[in-house]
Amino acid sequence: MRLGLQVPSFTWPGGAAALGATFATVARSAEDTGFASFWVMDHFFQIEMVGPAEDPMLEGYSALAFAAAVTDTIELGTMVTGVTYRHPGVLVKTVTTLDVLSGGRAYLGIGAAWNEQEHRGLGVPYPPLAERFERLEETLQVARQMWAGDESAFDGAHHQLERPLSSPQPVRTPHPPILIGGTGEKKTLRFVAKYGDACNIFEMGTEAVAHKLDVLQQHCATEGREYAEIEKTTLGTLSLSADGREGTMTVAQAVDRFGAYAAIGVDQAIVSLAAVHDPVAFELVPELVAQLATITPAGR
Structure with missing residues (x-):
């Protein structure tokens, strides 16, 4: 089982002047301590579940390009890009560029978008939910076609591309994995089965996640897709300590927690670390990564 790191907040000591150096240290620490992947949110305002909108928020692909330059092996992605933020062809070009310049380390993380506040704040159109899902499906089709x-011309209901050229092509073969975030059973998980290479589900308890994976498996059967081809990931939070004090977890407790998800087929647990700007947050990660590496997810 693999462990990934999401960085959802940039409210760190030193303010904007120190943010670049701190972010570089966090990215290098993630790689050095064994995290398999490194993720940032694709938001322009901080989201209410993390902090006030006014808190610092970095643009996702600029941040990942910066992270790529200070690391060598860790995989890179957004958790996840809102389909409304960028034209499909431009988005594919952006992810391709990240993949090429990082030596084949990019994911395309994508979803239907939801944060109306930042759309309206920055003048980004925010269509109704049904249309956002239509745009998501078209974007997935464009990505697969370009890669x-x-x-040949793409003529969708919402997007028309006269010549969807992608040059250079990605380094990663056959293309950067397409990770679709969300738990909707009728559309989102069906899109994973039809177009995706990975899914991401909130860490909502093993019973609830197992149900979502059962639904995904049913969609795979309908679409004629091999369920085992799809990487299953979860998203949660983690705070490690030697003794599990004050709501933290010991390495053994974390192994039990993520092992239970591996037992239902989860391949990678993606987490945000409390006080990630503090090097202490990473001290126990190598031990956790080593123990998780001995766990084979169900179905693998």
């Missing part, structure tokens, strides 16, 4: 080298 297949098919330059």
